[in-house]
Amino acid sequence: MLKQLTGKDLFELFDKLAVDYRLLVPGNLADDTRSLLPWDGQQLSLIGEPLQRKPTSHFFPQTDPLLTINSQGTTSLPDDNEKPLALCGLNREDLHGITFVDRFFSAVPADDAYLRKRTDALLIGLAGFAGADRQLLPLAEGHCDFELIYDQQKWLAVAYTATGEDWLTVYADGSAEQLEIIRQQARQRSTPEAELLQQASHLLQADQVPDIFWEEIAARCICCGGCNFVCPTCTCFCMQDRQTATGIERSRVWDSCQLDAFMREASGYNPLGTETLRTRRRIHHKLAADPHRWGELGCVLCGRCDRACPTGIGMFSICKEIVQQFGF
Ligand code: SF4
Ligand code: SF4
Structure with missing residues (x-):
């Protein structure tokens, strides 16, 4: 189903969505960056820089209370009577990141804490000339309920879904010709990053990257964890128990494979006890282990870790060095 919406239509659509969903739309923060903010009927910034907060954090938050145990030993789950989420303004890479994490948390045994938030959520993609400086964003062609272009x-x-069709049905039909023009233009402007990532992945899987390379990269890491905490496909977490006024609250909390304690065991033994091993693991997991397990790379090339890393060793930068040094 292809429709066409005016600016007024968009505002009306968001007003209607906000009745059934907790609708988040892109808005400007005080520092001029953009983030998904609750729809207030006015603030909307669909066009601009990519959103730096990872979209998967709405379903897999940094701290996620799972259960509470009171002094009598009774266990209770968190209140779950909120409206489902609707996220608007996700580009192709963000949507692929959510699809990747959906599959991870849905694999047996399925993760009910994730699925409780995710199952009835509505995803609205964003494409067309909506990037920074009206840069062309490629179409996601799926992975969401509907896409705004x-x-x-x-x-x-x-x-792309029956729910998406229901929300759009009242609007005027759009021009398939115009959509095809945008699709073709986006294809012509495709970037070489995906090819570079594939080349680095092949070199890693063929064991062509020696340990000395990882030692040199790890020497540049300050172990801030930023690369993991912004990454939409990172799923590692640890558990934390906290005493509250009513009992013990158990939460899961994001972990980072760049941190020293990531795999440290109670005995003190740490199978990833050096920064070299941990740095190698971060890249190897996404480019060699994930293709082996899921049949696709664990990096959706969103660019967040390259923007976040204070020392310039995000995924794309490292892949560039791998291909320059070991490619042929
Ligand atoms: S570019 Fe970086 S942050 Fe984005 S998916 Fe790949 S590894 Fe994760
Ligand atoms: S963001 Fe950069 S410096 Fe920080 S942990 Fe990741 S690789 Fe290391």
Whole structure:
């Protein structure tokens, strides 16, 4: 289903969505960056820089209370009577990141804490000339309920699920020709990053990257964990128990494979006891282990870790060095 929406239509659509969902839309923060903010009927910044907060954090938050045990030993789950989430403004890479994590948390044994938040959520993609400086964002062509596509004058909308179709049904039909033009333009502007990532992945899987390379990269890491905490496909977590007024609250909390305690055992033994091993693992996991387990790379090339890393060793930078040094 292809529809066409005016600016007024968009605002009306968001007003309606906000009745059934906790709708988050891109808005400007005080420092001029953008983030997903609750829809207030006014603030909307669909066009601009990519969102730095990872979209998966809405379903897999940094601290996620799982259960409470009171002094009588009775266990209770967190209140679950909120409306489902609707996230608007996710680009192709963000949507692929959510799909990747959906599969991880849905694999047996399925993760009910994740699925409780995710199952009824609505995803709205963003494509067309909606990037920074009106840069063209490629279409996701799925992975969401519907996608908004800016053609520089109006908004096209394509539905990919029955729920998406229901929300769009009242709007005027859009031009398939205009959609095809945008699709073709996006294809022509495809970037070489994906090819570079594949080359680095092949070199890693063929064991062509020696330990000395990882020693040199690890020497540049300050172990801040930023690369993991912004990454939409990172799923590692640890558990924390906290005494509250009513009992013990058990939460899961993001972990980072760049931190010293990541795999340290109670005995003190740490199978990833050096920064070299941990740095190698971060890249190897996404480019060699994930293709082996899931049949695809564990990096969706969102660019967040390259933007976040204070010492310039995000995924793309490291892949560049791997291919330059060991490619042929
Ligand atoms: S570019 Fe970095 S942050 Fe984004 S998915 Fe790949 S590894 Fe994760
Ligand atoms: S963001 Fe950079 S410096 Fe920080 S842990 Fe990751 S690789 Fe190391």
